[in-house]
Amino acid sequence: MTDAAINAAEAALPAIPKEESPFTRFRKAFVEDKVAVAGLILFLIIVSLALLAPWITPQNPYDLRSVDIMDSRLPPGATMGEGFTSWLGTDGVGRDLYSGILYGLRISLMVGVLSGIIAASVGMAVGLTAAYAGGRVETVLMRIVDLQLSLPAVLIALILVAALGKGVDKIIFALVVVQWAYYARTVRGTALVERRKEYVEAAQSLGLSNARVVFRHIMPNCLAPVIVIITVQTAHAIALEATLSFLGVGLPQTEPSLGVLIANGFQYMLSGKYWISVFPGLALLLTIVSINLMGDRIRDVLNPRLEK
Amino acid sequence: MLAFILRRLGQATLVIGAMIVIVFFGVNVIGDPVYMLISPEMDQNAIEATKVALGLDKPIWEQFVYFVSGAVQGDLGRSFVHGEPAIKLILSRMPATMELALVALLMAIVIGLPLGVYAGLNPESRISKAIMAISILGFSLPTFWVGLMLIMFFSVMLGWLPATGRGDVVRVLGIETSLLSWQGWTFIALPALNLALLKISLVIRLARAGTREAALMDYVKFARAKGLAQSRIVGVHIMKNIMIPIVTVLGLEFGSLVAFSVVTETIFAWPGMGKLLLEAIQRLDRPVIVAYVMVVVVLFVVINLMVDVLYSILDPRVRLTEAKA
Numbered sequence: 001m002t003d004a005a006i007n008a009a010e011a012a013l014p015a016i017p018k019e020e021s022p023f024t025r026f027r028k029a030f031v032e033d034k035v036a037v038a039g040l041i042l043f044l045i046i047v048s049l050a051l052l053a054p055w056i057t058p059q060n061p062y063d064l065r066s067v068d069i070m071d072s073r074l075p076p077g078a079t080m081g082e083g084f085t086s087w088l089g090t091d092g093v094g095r096d097l098y099s100g101i102l103y104g105l106r107i108s109l110m111v112g113v114l115s116g117i118i119a120a121s122v123g124m125a126v127g128l129t130a131a132y133a134g135g136r137v138e139t140v141l142m143r144i145v146d147l148q149l150s151l152p153a154v155l156i157a158l159i160l161v162a163a164l165g166k167g168v169d170k171i172i173f174a175l176v177v178v179q180w181a182y183y184a185r186t187v188r189g190t191a192l193v194e195r196r197k198e199y200v201e202a203a204q205s206l207g208l209s210n211a212r213v214v215f216r217h218i219m220p221n222c223l224a225p226v227i228v229i230i231t232v233q234t235a236h237a238i239a240l241e242a243t244l245s246f247l248g249v250g251l252p253q254t255e256p257s258l259g260v261l262i263a264n265g266f267q268y269m270l271s272g273k274y275w276i277s278v279f280p281g282l283a284l285l286l287t288i289v290s291i292n293l294m295g296d297r298i299r300d301v302l303n304p305r306l307e308k
Numbered sequence: 309m310l311a312f313i314l315r316r317l318g319q320a321t322l323v324i325g326a327m328i329v330i331v332f333f334g335v336n337v338i339g340d341p342v343y344m345l346i347s348p349e350m351d352q353n354a355i356e357a358t359k360v361a362l363g364l365d366k367p368i369w370e371q372f373v374y375f376v377s378g379a380v381q382g383d384l385g386r387s388f389v390h391g392e393p394a395i396k397l398i399l400s401r402m403p404a405t406m407e408l409a410l411v412a413l414l415m416a417i418v419i420g421l422p423l424g425v426y427a428g429l430n431p432e433s434r435i436s437k438a439i440m441a442i443s444i445l446g447f448s449l450p451t452f453w454v455g456l457m458l459i460m461f462f463s464v465m466l467g468w469l470p471a472t473g474r475g476d477v478v479r480v481l482g483i484e485t486s487l488l489s490w491q492g493w494t495f496i497a498l499p500a501l502n503l504a505l506l507k508i509s510l511v512i513r514l515a516r517a518g519t520r521e522a523a524l525m526d527y528v529k530f531a532r533a534k535g536l537a538q539s540r541i542v543g544v545h546i547m548k549n550i551m552i553p554i555v556t557v558l559g560l561e562f563g564s565l566v567a568f569s570v571v572t573e574t575i576f577a578w579p580g581m582g583k584l585l586l587e588a589i590q591r592l593d594r595p596v597i598v599a600y601v602m603v604v605v606v607l608f609v610v611i612n613l614m615v616d617v618l619y620s621i622l623d624p625r626v627r628l629t630e631a632k633a
Contacts, residue, residue, distance in 0.1 A: 147326065150323075150608060151567075152563065152564040152567040152568070154568055154570065155567040155570075155601075158570060158586075159334065159597070161589075162589040239450040242450055243450055243452050246452045246571075247570070249586070249589055262453065262456070269456060269459060270464060274460055281453040281457075285448070285453065289445070292448050
């Protein structure tokens with residue numbers, strides 16, 4: 001056959017569509033939903049505001065020299081002693097609320113995201129171990145998961161912080177303990193299905209170590225539901241941290257997260273000084289809603305069978 | 309059937325036993341409560357005397373054995389702060405919490421069910437979309453912040469309802485309740501609504517999903533073909549079928565209402581067990597913390613057990629598959 005004939009035969013074949021990577025597919029499906037994109041944009045704005053806080057706020061609320069007690073409880077739009085305008089008002093000790101909220105967001109986001117990542121890692125390790133090991137190990141691990149999931153998260157977190165005391169590390173620990181079981185249960189469910197598939201058998205017959213089979217072959221195929229839970233649980237963790245801090249058992253006054261700011265304003269609420277609690281609350285609300293909007297869409301796109 | 313119930317009872321006892329161990333040792337690593345209670349003027353002898361009086365001088369194992377033997381007799385230790393038996397304190401606050409949780413549950417059904425059924429019958433209408441948006445918001449909003457907003461609007465700005473506290477209580481059959489007077493209802497309205505918000509969202513979702521499914525069923529088509537009024541189709545034929553999952557879920561959620569009442573009671577200064585728990589945590593009153601957790605765990609286990617047994621009666625597959633496994 002001549003080259004020309006081969007070329008002609010190739011031209012006659014239907015063009016093979018270019019392979020799309022799973023990420024491209026995911027991205028395309030995600031942006032189809034305008035509400036989810038709005039959530040993503042809102043979330044990115046919130047994160048950048050939090051990250052840029054030291055450069056875009058008029059005051060460092062941690063720096064006691066810049067805080068003047070004479071400025072306390074000023075309404076929104078008032079001019080402060082230092083000369084700048086406090087657009088959201090000031091709190092009970094004279095801190096500018098706009099600055100306080102951005103700095104508070106840093107703490108709230110850090111606690112939420114960090115506890116989510118640690119909980120996901122712990123939960124995945126436990127879930128994969130349970131699914132791969134089976135037998136008694138699985139029974140014991142899953143009993144612990146069941147026991148924990150039968151009790152409400154607020155209660156477990158309250159008891160834990162009661163036992164551990166205040167502080168960022170302690171609250172992250174408490175949030176990890178509260179969350180890991182969700183990941184463990186879901187990952188075990190997915191992994192049980194995956195480990196029966198042929199590619200696992202193939203990997204095992206190649207003589208790969210158990211660890212390699214679990215982490216390089218099974219784990220990547222269990223990630224979809226984990227991504228969904230991470231978004232939902234991060235929003236949950238941020239709300240829970242705010243709740244605990246509001247109740248006075250979470251973060252101390254020296255680490256003012258949004259929950260601490262709201263708690264500080266609560267005492268002034270009955271006298272009509274609404275802004276001290278309302279604005280940090282709105283920031284908290286927008287953060288949680290933006291994450292949940294993204295989470296809803298991610299769940300629809302990845303569509304794992306969630307036990308919720 | 310009996311074997312199933314016995315097995316479940318065994319599991320429930322194990323759970324309670326495990327929780328006793330975890331909670332006792334967990335709570336007892338909190339700082340030393342003696343230093344919360346002594347005054348700076350006390351000398352070493354007085355401090356020792358306080359320790360002995362509270363049983364804190366003994367090794368923790370002995371304290372645990374003492375605690376367990378007391379627990380099975382219904383004695384969970386004395387409150388360090390109030391000097392009363394912890395379990396008595398908890399139980400005396402229980403009616404207020406139960407009242408709040410029950411009213412919240414009622415609100416969840418009365419508000420959530422009609423909205424959910426409407427959204428299920430007209431999935432494309434604008435009102436339905438608004439209802440669903442509200443329910444998403446209900447899941448997202450942190451309970452405590454909603455509580456603050458309720459106080460701000462209804463108490464501070466409008467002045468319609470009292471912000472904190474509980475109305476006059478009346479004793480009925482030995483249980484105190486504030487639900488028999490109009491004033492009592494004005495006090496409970498805001499905290500109960502606050503507590504109910506999450507559950508309202510939940511009921512809306514369940515009712516909507518159930519209605520959408522039921523509306524396509526043959527028995528609904530048949531009822532319609534028979535010429536029944538829409539109100540009867542919805543009120544009798546659809547409602548009966550969607551109530552089973554809703555009642556089950558709400559039964560299970562009752563425990564979480566009690567747990568969440570810690571937040572609501574603190575905001576609205578509602579004198580229930582949740583507020584007591586928070587005060588106990590702030591003062592390191594260990595017997596009260598332990599007693600609260602034990603009471604709630606027992607409550608949870610009993611509710612779960614009841615739902616399990618009811619389910620196995622309604623759906624024999626549950627107990628049969630378990631017997632095989």
